[in-house]
Amino acid sequence: MFIGAQVSLYPMTSDFVGVILSGLEALTPYRADLRIETDDMSTLMVGAPGPLIDAIRDLFAGAARQPAHVTMHVTLSRGCPGEPDDPSCRCDVLAVAQGQPLPERQAEALKSVQSAPNLGVEIDLQFSLYVLGQDRHMDEIYGCIDFLKASGTFLKSKNFCTRLRGDAGAVFEVLRQAFLRFGPAEGHVTIDLTASANSPSPR
Amino acid sequence: MFIGAQVSLYPMTSDFVGVILSGLEALTPYRADLRIETDDMSTLMVGAPGPLIDAIRDLFAGAARQPAHVTMHVTLSRGCPGEPDDPSCRCDVLAVAQGQPLPERQAEALKSVQSAPNLGVEIDLQFSLYVLGQDRHMDEIYGCIDFLKASGTFLKSKNFCTRLRGDAGAVFEVLRQAFLRFGPAEGHVTIDLTASANSPSPR
Numbered sequence: 001m002f003i004g005a006q007v008s009l010y011p012m013t014s015d016f017v018g019v020i021l022s023g024l025e026a027l028t029p030y031r032a033d034l035r036i037e038t039d040d041m042s043t044l045m046v047g048a049p050g051p052l053i054d055a056i057r058d059l060f061a062g063a064a065r066q067p068a069h070v071t072m073h074v075t076l077s078r079g080c081p082g083e084p085d086d087p088s089c090r091c092d093v094l095a096v097a098q099g100q101p102l103p104e105r106q107a108e109a110l111k112s113v114q115s116a117p118n119l120g121v122e123i124d125l126q127f128s129l130y131v132l133g134q135d136r137h138m139d140e141i142y143g144c145i146d147f148l149k150a151s152g153t154f155l156k157s158k159n160f161c162t163r164l165r166g167d168a169g170a171v172f173e174v175l176r177q178a179f180l181r182f183g184p185a186e187g188h189v190t191i192d193l194t195a196s197a198n199s200p201s202p203r
Numbered sequence: 204m205f206i207g208a209q210v211s212l213y214p215m216t217s218d219f220v221g222v223i224l225s226g227l228e229a230l231t232p233y234r235a236d237l238r239i240e241t242d243d244m245s246t247l248m249v250g251a252p253g254p255l256i257d258a259i260r261d262l263f264a265g266a267a268r269q270p271a272h273v274t275m276h277v278t279l280s281r282g283c284p285g286e287p288d289d290p291s292c293r294c295d296v297l298a299v300a301q302g303q304p305l306p307e308r309q310a311e312a313l314k315s316v317q318s319a320p321n322l323g324v325e326i327d328l329q330f331s332l333y334v335l336g337q338d339r340h341m342d343e344i345y346g347c348i349d350f351l352k353a354s355g356t357f358l359k360s361k362n363f364c365t366r367l368r369g370d371a372g373a374v375f376e377v378l379r380q381a382f383l384r385f386g387p388a389e390g391h392v393t394i395d396l397t398a399s400a401n402s403p404s405p406r
Contacts, residue, residue: 004362004363005363006329006361006362006363006364008274008397010213010215010274011215012213012214012215012216012217012219013215013216013217013219014215014216014217014218015217016215016216016272017403039361039404040327040399040402040404040405041327041329041366041397041399041402042329042361042397044361044362046362069219071211071213073276073397075331075363075364075395077331077362077363080363081341082341082344082345083362124243124244126209126244126245128278128280128393128395130333130335130393131335132333132334132335132340133337133338133339133340133341134336134338135336135337135338136336137335137336137391138284138285138336141285142285158209158242158245158247159207159209159247159249159280159286160207160208160209160278160280160283160393161209161278163244188340190331190333190363190395192278192331192393192395194211194244194245194276196243196244199243199244200220201242201243202243
């Protein structure tokens with residue numbers, strides 16, 4: 001399986017280069033576990049969902065601790081048939097989820113969120129989960145939305161996506177569980193997400 | 204069918220509110236044809252793909268004409284089974300594409316790109332096309348990538364997405380054709396895209 005993300009950080013300040021460069025320091029602890037390649041539009045990160053989502057979370061939480069309004073866009077993908085198998089992406093959660101009925105996966109997902117770390121940074125996030133290559137894909141999506149509503153981070157349903165709010169630790173754990181526990185364990189699943197912090201807009 | 208987008212504009216300048224508000228003026232000609240609702244994270248636009256993609260294009264092209272580095276994230280969706288049917292989203296291109304073999308759809312898509320307007324604004328854009336709810340979804344995606352390579356706007360393939368570059372008129376026409384001519388005409392198809400202009404990064 002191949003697992004990874006294209007990640008872009010957008011600080012809404014004239015010093016955006018400074019915020020991005022200091023934000024990238026948050027990736028240092030993860031560089032041994034992930035393949036990381038940056039071009040002028042996004043940063044590719046490839047690896048297992050443990051370090052992968054932790055790295056994305058810490059990148060955004062670090063930028064969100066600074067005063068400027070900052071957003072992030074991430075395209076997450078697992079199991080794309082067009083990508084080569086990569087042993088560094090091996091994931092125990094997917095191995096366990098294989099063949100597990102939906103209610104058990106929902107319960108495991110909630111348990112994982114309860115033990116998420118508290119990072120002390122409140123963020124907003126909205127995302128869409130896409131289950132590809134199978135009929136009845138909406139059953140898994142509705143099952144995921146039920147989990148989101150019970151997660152403690154659910155804010156509201158929107159057209160095409162679900163809106164979360166909470167501490168970055170809990171919100172990104174919810175995201176990781178949505179990515180791993182819904183859709184077939186060996187199938188092609190993607191997430192399109194945006195995160196936001198320090199927005200001056202009324203909430 | 205229900206067709207729409209969640210759109211977010213990100214100007215990398217301390218005057219981001221000014222750029223966003225003046226950018227929103229570009230939507231004025233389209234307000235009669237689209238349902239437009241803004242919250243603190245994104246703007247929902249619902250309607251037929253003609254005015255919908257034109258409005259998104261003009262919003263971004265207007266912001267890109269200003270000097271600041273600006274990016275945009277858009278989640279596009281058609282035919283989501285969870286959304287109600289909306290007569291304002293009726294689309295002749297989808298009616299024609301229904302049952303048409305892939306080579307014919309590729310030829311029609313290329314013809315549409317050749318008559319795209321030139322807006323005089325060069326932009327970068329990368330996107331992922333997701334075909335949901337059917338087996339063999341990669342056939343349509345590979346068929347779309349062949350069209351992108353022939354479109355005159357193809358820059359490179361990346362993991363999880365394809366990178367385009369060119370005039371905003373051509374690039375957004377390529378995007379509209381990818382959205383409408385690939386994947387089943389009556390099915391659930393989404394696009395996750397980011398656009399960028401005036402980046403200080405080496406290209």
